[in-house]
Amino acid sequence: MCDTCGCNVTHGNAHLAHEKDAHGRSAVTVLKDLLSENDRAAAHNRAHFDAHGVLAVNLMSAPGAGKTALLEATIEALEGELRLAVIEGDLETENDANRIRAKGVPAYQITTGTACHLDAHMVHGALHHMALDDADILFVENVGNLVCPAAFDLGQHRNVVLLSVPEGDDKPAKYPVMFRAADLVLLTKADLLPVLDDFDPARAEANLRALASPAPLFQLSAKKRIGLDAWLGWLRGQLQQFKVPGSKFKVGVTAPRFRSVP
């Protein structure tokens, strides 16, 4: 795997490490992820989720794709079956957390100020306000943004990316880093397909496959409560795998930032 991590090059350079030249300079080989600090915090969060038996699902999308509406519909559908908790990420306002609380589910709002993404430290801070023992699934609703959140591991087990019909079917081609990170893609606001007929779900899927992504793609409308069964089935399936005693539940293999760095 040397061609993956680049260690082939640095093996050749290894003899330079710690050797000082005439000017007292030395080169130290590091070979660490640039975001190793975030990744350490993410691993800590993940261990915390594992210890509490909570499946952590990170929801990412453009602003307005329907993440909160999806959560509201999901809460209604799973009421009495699964215990949910939600961490909300937004630049400002408590609006989304209030919408979740109105459905009777505990929610903590992270307001990032100007930051365009959540990072593992922010999520860690939020965890101090959550009673994880009372939850089966923790949803983290990331800041609406198809760029930055893809680069930051939060400690989640699964990434779900929403693509709403008004955005257009070429979004996976325009934002490959985000859509490559998806373990599941939800085509939301699918009730608008007859009106916005230039959106071709087959083309959206072809754009997703062109990223070498095996992620399933489901169509749904949270508002009209259409197509929720496939999504709920997927969630139940993930939770079932996660709860198998002794199984090491693997984080999404498609997510680039989850690859191990030597």
Place this chain on the structure above:
Amino acid sequence: MHELSVCQAMLREVARVAAGHDAAAVRRIVLRLGPLSGVEPDLLAEAFPLARAGTVADGAELVIERLPIRVRCDTCGAENEAAANRLLCSACGDWHTRLISGDELLLVCVELESNAECGMANAE
């Protein structure tokens, strides 16, 4: 947009390495970035002079090695270079490929100026 925070995180790591080697200053930082890392090299290079100010890397040079995207086909085994949004096998056209390079976000190497041996006499 997030390149400044990536840069700041990198500099905290660099500071740790420098402190661990009792270095007086950091001369060079070498990174390896792939297009699928989600970090834009040009924006990172712009953020660097702002982020390094007042740190042990104040005055350090940032070297960014840009790596190509390469995939290996699970179906036919061929390897080829690919575009960020078209990770298909160029031999058989299949999408069942694996990325073998292109998502790197690596701090490769830090060049340090030592405290003891270097001294001000050697300063250029």
